[in-house]
Amino acid sequence: MTEDLEKESQHLHTEKDESCGMCAKEEVKILEEKVQNLEKERLLIMAEAENRCRRVETSSKDREQFTLSSFAKELLVVADSLQCALSGKESEENSAFYKGIQLTSSLLQNVFEKFGVTRITPLHHVFNPELHQAIKEVPDAQHERGIVIEVLQEGYTLHHRVLRAALVVVSSGKEQ
Known part of the structure; x- marks a missing residue:
């Protein structure tokens, strides 16, 4: 682009030339058009750079949020085991043990909430x-x-993305 401008500036007439005023106006017009085109190009390049920055930022946030997904999936097994243990009945003999499991389950749920892991409650x-x-x-x-x-x-979901779908039984309606 700059080479074109240099070539065109070499073709300018001198002041002694009669057609110089007319040529200068045409040259100015051509150069103004080129400046406008360069300005458009500059704006497009700036917009592309901003878009690229946004894409990188979004990608970075997604990576940060979902890096924990495989780790969280493994912890779901622990949550399931704790829920299974809590489904048993509490008695005087196992009262302290039962309360310990409840506390552990509660702590795990708090950690899940802290990192965006949410339980799906479809019942x-x-x-x-x-x-x-x-x-x-x-x-x-x-x-x-x-x-x-x-x-x-x-x-469970991680930031509204399904980690594991809930396994459910669905009603087919009234028997016919």
Whole structure:
């Protein structure tokens, strides 16, 4: 681009030349057009640089948020084990043990919340294939078709992205 400008400036007439005034106006017009084109190019380059910065920033945030996903998935097994232990009955003999499991489960849930891991609670909600995985469909007079009536395994999300879908049983409606 600069070479073109240099070539054109070499072709300028001298003041002694009669057609110089006319040529100068044409040259000025051509140079103004080139300046406008260069300004447009500059603005496009700046916009592209800003877009690239935004993409990098978004990518960085996504990487930061979802780097923990494989680690969080492994912790879900621990959460499941604690929930299984809590589903047993508390008695006087195992009261301290039961309370310890409750406390451990509560601490794990707090850590999950801190890092954006959220439990999916589908019971008595409409089946959502993006969040739930139906294991079976059974007739149920109390619920409409497509309502989750039992949760076999809880699901979890990480910053609204599914880590593990909830395993559920869905109502097929009233028996016919």
